[in-house]
Amino acid sequence: MSQLDRWFEGMTRQSARRVSRRNWLSRFGGVLVGGAALPLLPVARAAEKHTVGEDGVKGREGDPSRCEYWRHCAIDGFLCSCCGGSHTACPPGTEMSPVTWIGTCRNPADGKDYIISYNDCCGKTFCGRCMCNRNEGERPLYHWYRNNDINWCGGAQAQTYSCSTAVVVKTAKEAQPEK
Amino acid sequence: MKLALGTAAFLLMAHPAAADSYEEHDYTLNCSGCHRSDGSGSRVVPSLQAMPELSAKAGAREYWVQVPGAAQAPLSNARLAALMNWLVERFVGKRPEPGYTAQEVGRLRSNPLRDPITRRTEIRRATPH
Numbered sequence: 001m002s003q004l005d006r007w008f009e010g011m012t013r014q015s016a017r018r019v020s021r022r023n024w025l026s027r028f029g030g031v032l033v034g035g036a037a038l039p040l041l042p043v044a045r046a047a048e049k050h051t052v053g054e055d056g057v058k059g060r061e062g063d064p065s066r067c068e069y070w071r072h073c074a075i076d077g078f079l080c081s082c083c084g085g086s087h088t089a090c091p092p093g094t095e096m097s098p099v100t101w102i103g104t105c106r107n108p109a110d111g112k113d114y115i116i117s118y119n120d121c122c123g124k125t126f127c128g129r130c131m132c133n134r135n136e137g138e139r140p141l142y143h144w145y146r147n148n149d150i151n152w153c154g155g156a157q158a159q160t161y162s163c164s165t166a167v168v169v170k171t172a173k174e175a176q177p178e179k
Numbered sequence: 180m181k182l183a184l185g186t187a188a189f190l191l192m193a194h195p196a197a198a199d200s201y202e203e204h205d206y207t208l209n210c211s212g213c214h215r216s217d218g219s220g221s222r223v224v225p226s227l228q229a230m231p232e233l234s235a236k237a238g239a240r241e242y243w244v245q246v247p248g249a250a251q252a253p254l255s256n257a258r259l260a261a262l263m264n265w266l267v268e269r270f271v272g273k274r275p276e277p278g279y280t281a282q283e284v285g286r287l288r289s290n291p292l293r294d295p296i297t298r299r300t301e302i303r304r305a306t307p308h
Contacts, residue, residue: 098215102208115208117212139253142251143253145209145213145248146253155223155224170207172208173201
């Protein structure tokens with residue numbers, strides 16, 4: 001133990017002799033400012049593209065509580081992210097409807113189209129927060145399985161609509177509409 | 180060496196075939212929303228896993244294309260024929276013989292079912308062909 005004490009004492013005395021306080025302050029300041037400026041560099045911004053979301057899809061997660069979020073390109077309803085759930089999970093006390101409507105959205109992070117399943121959460125009164133109505137690729141009511149004006153809670157135990165999720169199923173081979 | 184060449188040839192042949200097939204994509208986008216990805220359906224949607232009940236009956240082959248979900252899908256006749264061959268193989272266990280063609284699918288689609296549920300009951304009660 002005394003050996004460690006002596007070693008530290010020697011180091012401290014040596015640095016006190018060699019390095020001025022101002023020198024140390026300037027270097028420490030440089031590290032602080034430089035560290036804060038690093039994410040502004042293009043290298044750091046390019047690295048963000050390679051981040052992976054909770055469901056393994058590449059790209060910045062973005063803000064799932066906003067209508068502009070890429071997975072919400074065809075949504076019509078209240079975002080579960082604003083209602084105590086997330087874009088992949090229902091709020092407590094609600095049940096995810098087994099039947100759903102399905103569309104495609106383009107992920108700006110990798111330029112690929114993904115198949116998105118807009119499962120509704122059912123069983124509690126409507127959430128009323130973050131109403132989004134983007135409807136890209138949505139079809140008229142006579143193509144019911146591509147329509148989002150239907151109450152998809154019809155397949156759940158309780159038919160009261162609460163909010164909508166946007167679950168990535170997998171990558172799409174082409175964007176809607178089909179060729 | 181032979182094995183390596185054989186593997187390379189296999190990979191070269193296998194890749195374009197996989198890239199051109201839309202069956203799984205078309206199933207996910209056009210069927211799985213209601214029938215679900217495992218085909219089990221729900222309280223309000225018929226199960227595709229029950230297709231073997233009809234597979235040996237007369238009229239089943241035509242019925243499967245004439246049901247509204249298939250006949251009205253926004254797919255070309257060729258894509259729907261490919262999807263139906265894939266779907267029957269997946270849920271019945273063997274490919275339809277002969278396979279559906281674009282012509283056959285086009286003809287069946289132009290003759291929609293007036294009452295799909297009654298038609299299904301009729302086919303189920305029919306004797307195997």
